[in-house]
Amino acid sequence: MTVAAPIGMKVRARRKSRGMTQVALARRLEISASYLNLIESDRRAVGGSLLQRIAEELELELDDLSGDRERRLVERLGELAADPSILQHRIDPATANALVSRHPDWAGALLSLSRGLRDADQQITALSDRLDQDPALMEAVHQVLNNAAAVRSTMEILSSVDDLPDEQRARFIEIVLSQSSALSSTAEQLVVLFSAGSTHNRSLSPAEEVDDFLIQNQSYFPALEDAARDLRREVRACGQTIEGALTAFLLQKFGISVFNRSPVEADLSRFRNHTHFDAADKVLTFLDNAPPPTRQFQLARLASQLIAPDAIAEVADDELLTSEEARARARGALTSWLAAAALFPYETFLEDAIRHRYDVELLRQRYSASVEQICQRLVSLRKPGAEGIPFGFLRADPSGHISKRFPIAGLPIPRGGNGCPLWPLYGAFQTSDRVIRQLAEFPNGSRYLFIARTVRHEPALFHEAPFLHAVMLACDVVHADQTVYADGLDFAARQMATPVGPNCRLCARTSCLHRGEESILSSR
Amino acid sequence: MANGGTGKLGARILIAEDEPNIVELLTFVLQRAGCEIRSVSDGEAAIAEIRRDPPDVLLLDLMLPRKDGYEVLKAVRGSATHAALPVVMLTAKGQEKDRKVAESLGVDVFITKPFSNQEVVDSVLKLART
Numbered sequence: 001m002t003v004a005a006p007i008g009m010k011v012r013a014r015r016k017s018r019g020m021t022q023v024a025l026a027r028r029l030e031i032s033a034s035y036l037n038l039i040e041s042d043r044r045a046v047g048g049s050l051l052q053r054i055a056e057e058l059e060l061e062l063d064d065l066s067g068d069r070e071r072r073l074v075e076r077l078g079e080l081a082a083d084p085s086i087l088q089h090r091i092d093p094a095t096a097n098a099l100v101s102r103h104p105d106w107a108g109a110l111l112s113l114s115r116g117l118r119d120a121d122q123q124i125t126a127l128s129d130r131l132d133q134d135p136a137l138m139e140a141v142h143q144v145l146n147n148a149a150a151v152r153s154t155m156e157i158l159s160s161v162d163d164l165p166d167e168q169r170a171r172f173i174e175i176v177l178s179q180s181s182a183l184s185s186t187a188e189q190l191v192v193l194f195s196a197g198s199t200h201n202r203s204l205s206p207a208e209e210v211d212d213f214l215i216q217n218q219s220y221f222p223a224l225e226d227a228a229r230d231l232r233r234e235v236r237a238c239g240q241t242i243e244g245a246l247t248a249f250l251l252q253k254f255g256i257s258v259f260n261r262s263p264v265e266a267d268l269s270r271f272r273n274h275t276h277f278d279a280a281d282k283v284l285t286f287l288d289n290a291p292p293p294t295r296q297f298q299l300a301r302l303a304s305q306l307i308a309p310d311a312i313a314e315v316a317d318d319e320l321l322t323s324e325e326a327r328a329r330a331r332g333a334l335t336s337w338l339a340a341a342a343l344f345p346y347e348t349f350l351e352d353a354i355r356h357r358y359d360v361e362l363l364r365q366r367y368s369a370s371v372e373q374i375c376q377r378l379v380s381l382r383k384p385g386a387e388g389i390p391f392g393f394l395r396a397d398p399s400g401h402i403s404k405r406f407p408i409a410g411l412p413i414p415r416g417g418n419g420c421p422l423w424p425l426y427g428a429f430q431t432s433d434r435v436i437r438q439l440a441e442f443p444n445g446s447r448y449l450f451i452a453r454t455v456r457h458e459p460a461l462f463h464e465a466p467f468l469h470a471v472m473l474a475c476d477v478v479h480a481d482q483t484v485y486a487d488g489l490d491f492a493a494r495q496m497a498t499p500v501g502p503n504c505r506l507c508a509r510t511s512c513l514h515r516g517e518e519s520i521l522s523s524r
Numbered sequence: 525m526a527n528g529g530t531g532k533l534g535a536r537i538l539i540a541e542d543e544p545n546i547v548e549l550l551t552f553v554l555q556r557a558g559c560e561i562r563s564v565s566d567g568e569a570a571i572a573e574i575r576r577d578p579p580d581v582l583l584l585d586l587m588l589p590r591k592d593g594y595e596v597l598k599a600v601r602g603s604a605t606h607a608a609l610p611v612v613m614l615t616a617k618g619q620e621k622d623r624k625v626a627e628s629l630g631v632d633v634f635i636t637k638p639f640s641n642q643e644v645v646d647s648v649l650k651l652a653r654t
Binding site for chain 1 (some may be wrong): 543544545547548549550552553556587591594595598616621622626628629634637638639640641642
């Protein structure tokens with residue numbers, strides 16, 4: 001549908017802002033004042049040379065008056081008016097023109113909200129369709145495959161065995177009939193389960209795309225391991241201690257000086273993680289109370305960013321990352337990844353992890369690193385043929401919001417928002433600095449060992465509050481006994497497992513006493 | 525029917541599977557391939573039977589009651605006397621994650637349902653020969 005572009009208000013506002021009367025502008029345009037009044041009231045469409053003259057007189061770009069943006073807004077509002085969810089408001093699509101003309105920002109905001117709602121709806125639907133979130137669906141699919149296996153196997157026998165005794169043949173035909181019947185019945189159940197919601201493709205945010213990119217690569221990037229090895233070799237030649245060598249390396253290779261500054265004297269708004277890098281002046285400044293693991297990591301991160309931008313960009317040039325924002329986020333994550341790989345060399349770190357049975361505290365001390373850095377390096381030990389335990393990683397702030405996630409295939413954790421309140425990720429806030437563990441069982445029967453603790457981000461100054469995060473590692477229960485955290489736990493006793501879920505919205509445990517909101521699964 | 529070659533005559537196979545029809549069908553095709561078949565219908569019984577009289581090959585379903593296939597496989601590989609027992613895992617959980625977990629626990633062959641009889645027979649006979 002083509003609609004007249006409501007640009008009249010824009011012409012009027014511009015004319016007034018320049019202190020011109022309608023009569024004065026009409027004279028310059030060589031049209032009557034009443035005709036200009038009709039244009040300004042959107043009662044006359046305008047185009048061609050007249051539109052060009054108006055743009056010139058008001059010193060506007062022709063594009064500003066082409067009305068394309070306004071036309072698109074009106075068209076999209078027209079579509080919105082026809083949306084079944086707002087039909088009861090009986091909005092006349094013709095009024096869209098007036099809204100866009102008088103309040104274009106409100107019109108844009110309305111459309112943004114509507115788009116956000118649609119995306120959220122699609123995301124919920126797509127999530128609700130995920131096989132591993134729904135025990136009923138999973139059981140039905142499992143049953144279908146078993147029935148199909150029996151039918152296929154029987155038919156193969158019937159069609160290929162010539163000397164089958166009659167009695168045996170009759171028995172096999174009976175199996176085919178009973179399994180086919182079971183198959184039909186399960187298929188009907190599946191139709192009921194699926195018909196509750198139509199399927200849409202989720203529209204992924206850049207952060208979600210990066211998550212998918214990490215899952216796809218199992219948080220392991222061989223090209224960056226190679227870059228980390230090269231970086232380590234160069235840095236090692238520059239000094240004895242890691243921090244000293246990295247500082248000397250940055251100066252020698254890139255002319256970057258490293259300074260310390262008192263928090264009292266520094267403009268703290270420019271610092272992040274106790275660090276500020278001024279690329280123009282080639283100065284990296286630390287607050288002088290920056291913890292040693294932070295200093296070490298930020299030095300390594302800057303070195304990684306400068307020495308391997310092409311390798312990082314090449315890895316981030318992935319079809320899963322569909323926007324520049326997503327690729328930029330991925331480059332940031334990969335730069336940190338490379339820094340960790342440089343500080344914690346793969347083979348040595350894996351050997352230490354296995355020898356210390358993945359004890360994060362021991363590894364932290366061994367590498368003078370933070371808990372979070374060690375956890376994230378453990379997640380990345382996925383080199384084919386030299387793999388560590390597959391770990392997932394989550395970080396939450398005290399409000400419960402999950403602020404970082406490295407998922408592992410199969411572990412049902414939500415993409416954003418909050419997780420299950422029963423996870424030790426949240427219990428950790430009640431026992432600050434102590435490691436707590438949990439044998440967790442999800443509604444689909446999968447079981448995981450969760451290991452959680454808080455990490456404290458020290459304030460730069462007295463009047464700043466310390467900030468607390470909780471971090472959690474998760475591994476499939478089949479690997480748990482390789483860790484120190486399994487000691488004393490009885491994995492065979494199913495009743496020992498805590499029944500948890502992904503979060504309330506995606507959890508099928510309808511009778512859970514800890515439920516905070518309705519499940520989208522139970523409404524089926 | 526073609527059963528994929530002649531295996532070790534009398535290879536002793538233990539089927540751990542809780543779907544009776546599938547047990548019956550596997551028994552039929554493997555017996556015709558010259559194997560001697562026993563079956564159990566849960567994970568704990570599988571472990572007990574292996575201890576009592578170890579087979580040449582274990583044909584193991586993943587979704588078993590009492591102890592699942594992973595736990596059985598882990599018990600086998602952790603056992604001093606039966607760690608080398610060849611294991612074929614049959615599963616309706618065909619996700620890549622399940623395959624990786626099974627492989628990390630030392631499964632010899634991972635077959636997803638619906639399987640072809642030929643594939644199962646070939647895998648079992650090959651392992652029985654080793």
